[in-house]
Amino acid sequence: MNSAASEPVLIGIDWGTSSLRACLIGAEGEVLDRVASDEGIMQVEDGDFDAVFDRLIGPWRTGRDLPILASGMITSRNGWVETPYVEMPAGADSLASALVAHETKSGARIHFVTGATTTHATGPDVMRGEETQIIGAAAIGMADGTFVMPGTHSKWVHVAGGRIEDFATYMTGEIFAALSGHTILGRLMEGSGFNADGFAKGVKAALAEDANLLHDLFHVRTLPLMGQIPATETADFLSGLLIGTEIASARRQAGTLGEITIVGRSDLADRYEIALSAAGLKSRRAPDDIVARGHLLIAKAAGLI
């Protein structure tokens, strides 16, 4: 723990598919200590979430009785406790009302933030964990507008007055992995690291008037085959083509888009910043630790603090 004068008021856990991040949180949402692990829910042996929790979070509980909130895929069918989804629109109040309490074997009481769902004409959509981040961003002045949350399954979230109005998932990241790893498109890929030229060309193709994804993907093969782009540009051409298609689709669905808030600090978030700019869209970055802000706001709304 660091030497900040603040006293902790809450433990917040963001437990996803491939990682766990937990924060010891002060009264103003400041992070007093943190733990990160790659023990995402799919990596926890025999589903023994109690053991991981006790080992990683136990030290924070010694001599203290803090409320504990957990969000993310930990509440999914493959997680610790499966919880229902809240319907849109959803704010801190509805997420607070929907908290699901669970007592661990070691006697800790965890309040699970449930996921969110929305239904469009074409089918339902779901998220688990992102709703808490959005609520956290809203708590620090980002209470309106469109958020993009890059990832394996990126989320576009429309927020108004601090409440999530609607959202949509795009499978962009997972599709990139499947196409580059398991189709002929990966065969001509060379090099590593980000190739800005290849990425820009892919984004441009995706934003073109006559963009046509199932066909344009074949250019990932034909352009290097015919010597029209170097093999070192191929992987990022595919990345640009997919991310550009996602942005063009999200804009078409929304009608118009104002400034976009990008959540995350990853290399992937950098790519979205470049592609949004190429699409003529303004963007800004959400600060780190919005998930801790979200946990705090929901805990307060639930009367736990």
Next chain:
Amino acid sequence: MNSAASEPVLIGIDWGTSSLRACLIGAEGEVLDRVASDEGIMQVEDGDFDAVFDRLIGPWRTGRDLPILASGMITSRNGWVETPYVEMPAGADSLASALVAHETKSGARIHFVTGATTTHATGPDVMRGEETQIIGAAAIGMADGTFVMPGTHSKWVHVAGGRIEDFATYMTGEIFAALSGHTILGRLMEGSGFNADGFAKGVKAALAEDANLLHDLFHVRTLPLMGQIPATETADFLSGLLIGTEIASARRQAGTLGEITIVGRSDLADRYEIALSAAGLKSRRAPDDIVARGHLLIAKAAGLI
């Protein structure tokens, strides 16, 4: 060989990535004998195409000196002899002029039909083998209109006056395999055989005004997850979503489409027939053995017969 009175005038070989089909062809394009093998170019050990040719085609050459044409991926970089592509538009005459002769170790002279290429604003496109089928269809009265050739990489080919004017490749089949085999979308798939209800739902979603492929793909997971379609419909929902997207894209690119000629007799071709009908497009089937017709027409145009 069967007992038809006709004398053979040509040997035609359609040698693709995953199979080889050869015909002994009469003067009117009739198939007098045929050989089929799964020794596609990727299955030929050590690239010993001579051995496969001698074993499968040798018997037809005994006591006869027939011209031999071969088309398909056999002329690609991983094939027997790599040949350049002809540019669009291309008819039997230009394909005849571009034939590449090659003498086998056993002294046979093979004339390779080269592939075709076209360049759109977004990038080049290529095919090897399909051009010969299209020329063959044109020879039996299908000389104008749009052809769809379902497959791992399906081709949409626009034909006028017996010449190929333009074409576009869609990676639909390979993308289906990658997404169902290597993403979370495959996890909830159950059952085998064609599920017409699931397929129809996927096609309908793809043809909707606000279709949005990278997002709609997530419904392959959420619909069964939320109990809105049975797991047995999931695989064919994905198939319908992709084929429907391909058809919608091809129609948008073409402006309007008249009757579509479907090439092939596979289960996949049946799916295209259903999806085209759902899109309000008329279709008909090309007969079998158009590739033999194509070989005959090109051989005649080259003065080999």
